[in-house]
Structure formats: C-alpha cells, structure tokens
Amino acid sequence: MANVARIKLGQGLEVSKQGLGCAAMTGSYGPPKPESEMIELIRHAINSAGVTFLDTSDAYGPYHNEILVGKALKGGGMREKVEIATKFGISKNEKWELEINGRPEYVRASCEASLKRLDVDCIDLYYAHRIDTRVPIEVTMGELKKLVEEGKIKYIGLSEASASTIRRAHAVHPITAVQNEWSLWARDIEEELVPTCRELGIGIVPYSPLGRGFFSSGPNVAQNLLDNDIRKIHPRFQGKNLENNTVVYERVAEMATRKGCTPSQLALAWLHHQGDDVCPIPGTTKIPNLNQNIGALSVKLTREEMNELCSLADLVKGDRHPLMSTTWIQADTPPLSSWQG
Template sequence: MERIKLGSQGLEVSSQGLGCMGMSYNYGPPKPEDDMIRLIGHAVQTGVTFLDTSDLYWPVTNEILLGKALKGIRDKVQVTTKCGARYCGDGSVQVRGDPAYVRSSCEDSLKRLDTNYIDLLYQCRMDTKAPIEVTIGAMKELVEEGKIRYIGLCEASASTIRRAHAVHPITAIQLEWSLWCREVEEEIVPTCRELGIGIVAFSPLGRGFFSLGPSVVNNLAHNDFRKVLPKFQGSNMDHNAALFARLEEISKRKGCSPGQMALAWVHNQGRDVCPIPGTTKIENLNKNIKASSIKLTDEEMNELNVISGEGGSKGDRYPEAIMKFTWANSDTPPLSSWTPQP
C-alpha cells in the first residue's frame, strides 16, 4: 500500500483507508467483536493504516472497538474520529459546534479510543447556529494542547471551508464521492485543491452497490440504513441497475471486479484523494487493496465519467430529513454577538 500526504500540514496516511462504521452501525446488527478486531489487525499488517470512526456510530461503541483493536499498534496507524453530532432522547440527531461540546466530545473520544491523541478530528456536520470560526477556534485549542494533531470537516460547503481554513489550516474534507455521487466535483473538490486540503472519500463503493449491484438489497437486515436511502428504492434502483451493468462490461475488459473498477476510479482522481471503503470481511478488504494499484487510462476514465455523468444514477443520497445537514453552511452572525445555545 502506497502512502500519500493528506493535505499540506504534514499528515501522511495509507493511500486507502478503512471505514469502520459498518462494523457496528447502520448496516445491520453489530458484527462479532473478535472478528472485527482481527480484520482491523489484518488491515494494518497489509499497510492500510488510515482508520475512520466516529462518536456517533451506535453511539460510541465503534470507537471502543477500534481502541481495543489498536492495543500495541497505536503508533502504526492514523486514527480519525468525529465530533459535532449527538443522539437525543427521541432518536433525533442534534448538531453542535459550540466550544464546550467540541471539547467534551474530543475528550470522551480519547477515553473510548484509549489513546492520548487523535490524528485527525472532523467536525461531523455544520452547526447552523454557531459560526464555524468558533468551532474551529475550539479545535485549534485542542491542537495546541496535543489532544488532536490535525483538523478536518465533513460535508461542509465551499464557503464554510474557506472560513474555517482562515482560522486554522484544514487538513482534510470528508465527503461522499463515487460513480453515483459526483456533485462534489463542481465546487467542493476545486476549493480543496485551491487551498491544499486533502480529500477523504467515504462510500466510494456506493454503500456496497458497486460490489454487488442491485442484488445488494436482497438480504438487508431490518435495521440496515440502506433500506431508507432513495438510491436503493423502487424505480431509482431499477434505473441504477443500468449503471451497474455498464460498469460490469468495463470491468470485464479490465480483468477486475465492478467494485474494484469503481474504487480504482476514485483512486485515479488524484494523489490528494484517499478513499475509505468499509468492509466487515477480510476477503473483501483484500479485493479493495488490489483496487488501489489499478491504473486507468484516459480512455477508461472518460468512459466511466460518461456512464456516471448526468443521468447516470437516480435518487438522493439521504432521506429529506438528513439531506438538510448535507453541505449546510455554518451560521454567519458577527462573532461578537454569538452566545452558546443551551
């Protein structure tokens, strides 16, 4: 596994990471802990050292799992986690970017991960009631105290990224980027490249769609998050099946699987992009690792761009209630007038 510089502040990571969410959250019931610890250990042994989790994943158990898996190998990996969103008693999610919450979230994550520093801490979603300058100011203090090393944002708008970067250098933006999710190419990706910010692509396999195609929906658990995602439903899935069929044709000519071809397309976007496909099986992890070395010609990239371009897929990324948190702008009141919300 190659290593790349993520952003321009000095963070070095494996060119492909491992998203740990599905091990305990969103994709059916939590997987056996021993199996997941073994999987993480195998990933690190094969050079996949960039490991992604969040305090929101089921909630907090994913961080605890990762902390257990990293016993004795903490110095070999780069750990990323997130703050800024929490579950409320009614099951809803509240987004917070106030300094007190940012600090408490970070310190709680440190305990669950059983580590004294976090390599990269993201603000998970943008708080529309707090200026991003306030949030990044709190994260900057955590950097100065050695509790985190680098700062990132998830799904922030271009204007919010610029405002945040003016307070403290942003090392990475985490966003969804795949053959059926390309809207980031219009404004977000160019902004990152202009500012020297790394790009971390989650769900590069379309939440499993590009690995299994339409059949991915056949055996979803009752509590699998994909059941409510528009891209996986009804006529949207019927339309998206045609995209998968075209991908199959191209991957056969290349001598790889559709999933490997889809992942290679993300890798071939540039060395400032690090995809973090998730998996719960060592076999699939090994397949994903092979995709990192697939080089696509200009003709192959163009062909993939055409089939995944406008009209290539149908359906929003999330249900409407969640879409409002996507690419949201941080609030912009004068800093002197801002006061923490209760």
C-alpha cells in the same frame, strides 16, 4: 506487510493511499459483527494489507466503534503504525432525535470522551462529522484549534461542509482533510468543493466510495435489507431508482470484466485516479473483501476509460442521501457576528 503507497493530506498528515472505514463493524448496515472478528480484520488491514488510516466516529454504534478500534490497537506497537480519524457532531437530543452540535463545550467534551474510548493520548485527525448551521464555523474551529494547541488532536477535518464554510474554517486554522461522499454515483463535490480543497491544499477523503455497497455487491444488495440497515431509506436503493441504477452497475461490471478486475476495484481505481490528494475509505467486515479492495491500487485506467466511467453519472437516479434537504449536506453556518454564545 503489503507495500501500500503513502500520500499526504493537507500539509502534514501522511496516510496509506487507501483507508478503512470502520462504521459497519458495529452496525449501520445490519447488526454489529463479532468483536473478535472485527479486531482480527483491523489488525489484518494494518499488518498484512498495509492500510494504516482508520476511520471511525463517536456516532457509530454509537460509541462502540471507537471502543472497538481502541481494542484492536492494543499491544504490539499497533498505535504507532496507524493514523486514527474520528468525528464529533452528531448527537441525540432528549427526544432521541438526531441533531448536529458544533458548540465549543460539546466539541471539547466529545474529544475528551473519544480519547478515553479509543484509549489514546492524541487523535490524528478530528472531523466535524456534520456542520451545525446554528453555530458560526469560526466558533467551532476556535475550540478545535485549542485542542490542537493542547496536543489532544493533531489535525482538523470537516465533513459535508460547503465551500464557503471550508474557506471560513481554514482561515481560523488549517483544515487537513474534507470528507464527503464521492463515488461513481455521487459526483456533486466536483464542481465547487474539489477545486476549493485543491486551492487551499486540503486533502479529500471520499466516504461510501462503493456507493454503500452497490458497486461491490450490485443491485442484489438491496434485497432483504434488515430493518436496522440504513440503506432501507436511501432513495437510490428504492423502486424505480434501483431499477434504473442497475443499468449503471451493469455498465461498470462490463468494463471490469474487460479490465480483468472486479466492479468494486474499478470504482475505487476511478477515485484513486482523481489525484494524489484523494484517499477513499471503503468499509468492509470481511478480510477477503478488504484484500480485494486493496487490489484497486493496481488497476490502471486510460483517459478514455475514465471518461466512460464519468459519463455514468448522468444515468444515476435518486438523491444520494435521504436527508439532502437538511443540514447534513454541504452546510453553511451563520456569520460570526451573529454569535451570542
């Protein structure tokens, strides 16, 4: 097995320094991939590449992604080798519209369903996938704390929570990790969220660390996207924004050439150099790409190179998410005193 360094998230969860995002294996960026190939990929990540931190969610598929991960971990002592992170909170209402749910009964039902799909006794890291702005975070955290006490989950995480929400949640039970989009073109967490996490001793798990494939495939990734590829509605892949952002990619590719690495390795290395409390979770559906991503751990950057890469943020055009104005991005919740159940 490859000797991938280990880091600690929060006060106790030890994971591989780079994780594996599993979402694309069952959809999101085009159609689901063949199950047997994805099982092979996950097992290769663990046994050959040294990646043990697997990221999934009940929303991916939906549901099929957790089932896939569960199947990949069957036999050979695989479960004992990994740290499983999954999530709850994104559901569909009776109109099949996406909504966020942080009510305690939903938290519990979601956890128990995820345990069955993954076919495990305990989830290592359980995130609130998004923050329900109708439910005080203390109420959601209260149920998560009970699940920890019952041994159904080990650690609690939040995704796309505001700094104030993180503080309130942490006061109920320690938060182990915060998952947010963070990459060369998604930098909004640096002003407030990163300092808050470091003050509280919370690990940081960047999702979409390759700009949803932009820094691995370049602007060509936006060509001929299928209708079921969520990038079709992302502002940074559209029209003039894409033309402008192509310049950003070219600058990254130019430095990568100088460094003797790939643009994706450079983008991941930039995140690894942010600190030992940072664990990016690049996703892929191909073993060669996974191996390439692991190579980022060997790329060393000088302070000048880091500064050069940081400066590219000023050139990026377009919101990082099509739902920036909704509850999906760094959300707050009402005060506990307002809760009536």
